[in-house]
Amino acid sequence: MTVTNILLSGIVGSTAYGLAHAGSDVDRLGLFAAPTEELHGLHTPKESHVSTAPDRTLHEAAKWCRLALGGNPTVMELVWLPDELYEVRTPLGDELIGIRGTLPSARRVRDAYLGYATQQFRKLQNRGDGAPAEGTAKRIAKHARHLKRLCTQGHELYATGRLTIRLEDPESYRRFGEEVAADPEAAAPLLHEFEEKFARTRSVLPEQPDETAAEAWLRRVRRHFYTADGTRA
Template sequence: MTVTNILLSGIVGSTAYGLAHEGSDVDRLGMFAAPTDELLGLHQPKESHVSTAPDRTVHEAAKWCRLALGGNPTVMELVWLPDELYEVRTPLGDELIGLRTTLLSARRVRDAYLGYATQQFRKLQNRSEAPLSSDKRIAKHARHLKRLCTQGYELYATGRLSIRVDDPESYHRFGESVAADPQAAAPLLRHFEEAFAETRSALPEQPDETAADAWLRRVRRQFYTQAQGTPA
């Protein structure tokens, strides 16, 4: 998969979290800018490119912003990665990293992270309906549930997001316990539901869409002038 005009790209997923094991896939996430003149016609360019072997997802800048403003946990990782996990960083990408806190809102972070965690819990509960599910896959869903709860609560309470988890071994032990009994995940989910409800968030109720919009317009200006053959 060849995508041009990459603004920001890095390694995400289990490798970034510190939860990878031998044989784990290496997931990459990135953002690109479509040439501005391609956005002006009747047919819009593709907004996302997804590939496997290697596992890579790249979103167009506008789509990435919409997802981030909605609190999407997956895309949000891209602007909170440790420096060593970035593989592409451009000046516009660095600008966006600098704006990352303006993309956040208390309600959207809470709903998105708890929502995704609840989806993971439902997958665990439905194990009996998928007899071919392996203990490894169940343990993986359990680790995701715990990570989403922990990271989401940190972001909600402090306005900061730590990508690498504390005590990775505790996540693996949790996964093993849930693989043996999916209901073992229920107390953790209830704990974080209560924690979110009882905690006053450091985040505003609404994100600052003005900052994201201004950044996106700078992207459009740069890639329009380049398309016309004049310096950006």
């Protein structure tokens, strides 16, 4: 998969969280700018490119902004990575990192992170029968780790406006995964705990998203890549 005009790209997922183990996939996420000229035609360019071997997802700049403003936990990781996990950084990518604090809003972060955590809970419930096979147990443990991560990271972002990608105590997430693999319902108390934490916490984020900074950044991207032949200005 060849994608031009990549503005920002890095390693995300379990490697970034500190949860990777031998044999774990290395997930990459990034964003690119479609040549501005192509946005004016009858058929708009593809908004996302997804590949395997290596596992990589690239979103067009406008789509990435829409997802981030919607509180999407996966795309939000990209602008909060530790420096050593970035593989592509450009001046426009650094500008986006610079406005990352303007992207989240209280309602959308709460709904997105708790919503994704609840999805993980439903998945592990559906795959657990009290005596899971080895493969099923591994899947349940993985969903449990992600449930806990979504709760803790989402609440941090909601409460402080910051997002720490590298988990402070990865081993506690692994232990939690093993506990839930043995009994999927063991995840319910943690999910309820964080539902109550979100309800009690006064967020530092605005209740509704402010698109001003993202809109201004995206317009700078469009100007930068506007030439007659669709190449970089």
